Amino acid sequence: MFGITVLVSGGGTNLQAIIDSIADGELKSAEVFIKKVISNNKDAYALERAKNAGIKGEVVSPKDYPDRGAFEHALKDAIDESAPDLIVLAGFLVVIPKEIVASYPQKIINIHPSLIPSFCGKGYYGLKVHEAALSRGVKVTGATVHFVDEGTDTGPIILQKAVNVEENDTPEILQQRVMKEAEHIILPHAIALLAK
Numbered sequence: 001m002f003g004i005t006v007l008v009s010g011g012g013t014n015l016q017a018i019i020d021s022i023a024d025g026e027l028k029s030a031e032v033f034i035k036k037v038i039s040n041n042k043d044a045y046a047l048e049r050a051k052n053a054g055i056k057g058e059v060v061s062p063k064d065y066p067d068r069g070a071f072e073h074a075l076k077d078a079i080d081e082s083a084p085d086l087i088v089l090a091g092f093l094v095v096i097p098k099e100i101v102a103s104y105p106q107k108i109i110n111i112h113p114s115l116i117p118s119f120c121g122k123g124y125y126g127l128k129v130h131e132a133a134l135s136r137g138v139k140v141t142g143a144t145v146h147f148v149d150e151g152t153d154t155g156p157i158i159l160q161k162a163v164n165v166e167e168n169d170t171p172e173i174l175q176q177r178v179m180k181e182a183e184h185i186i187l188p189h190a191i192a193l194l195a196k
């Protein structure tokens with residue numbers, strides 16, 4: 001068995017793709033299971049998805065701690081308690097503290113909604129990534145799964161998948177296509193590769 005801890009901040013569609021693949025897909029045969037879902041946002045719908053799937057959810061919010069250091073310490077404790085074989089950042093919008101990166105070398109992966117090194121790094125998250133792709137006028141974009149290192153979206157690339165940009169795309173339409181045709185495919189696949 002291969003136990004993963006998934007960190008989320010928002011809607012949780014990537015978490016849902018992992019849950020669905022564990023139920024009846026590639027992750028089922030790879031004997032992957034989710035030990036815990038951790039969110040920095042108590043209102044994240046991803047926590048609802050975890051609950052519906054019978055998975056333990058935990059909120060570690062900066063708002064609940066006196067300073068950044070105390071929050072980061074609590075986040076590390078919450079991860080360590082689950083003793084994961086792999087940590088998966090699935091739409092997690094908090095920069096991972098270097099102490100956590102150092103404690104889990106090559107054991108933290110992230111999904112980014114562009115073909116790194118395009119449209120990534122500080123300030124490029126969520127819809128902002130797709131707004132930048134559309135304003136640059138790229139004809140192809142996609143998603144990347146990479147190992148997390150001390151930087152932002154700078155770790156070694158594991159998988160990428162391209163999608164076409166269509167004539168009348170809005171950032172929202174493009175985000176949905178990148179999620180459905182790229183993110184939700186390569187994130188479970190990357191986890192399966194690492195589990196095997």
Ligand code: GRF
Nearest residue numbers: 010011012013014091113126
């Ligand atoms: C989306 O912008 C997605 O592209 C990125 O994180 C955001 C939320 O994803 N990976 P999710 O629906 O919470 O998985």
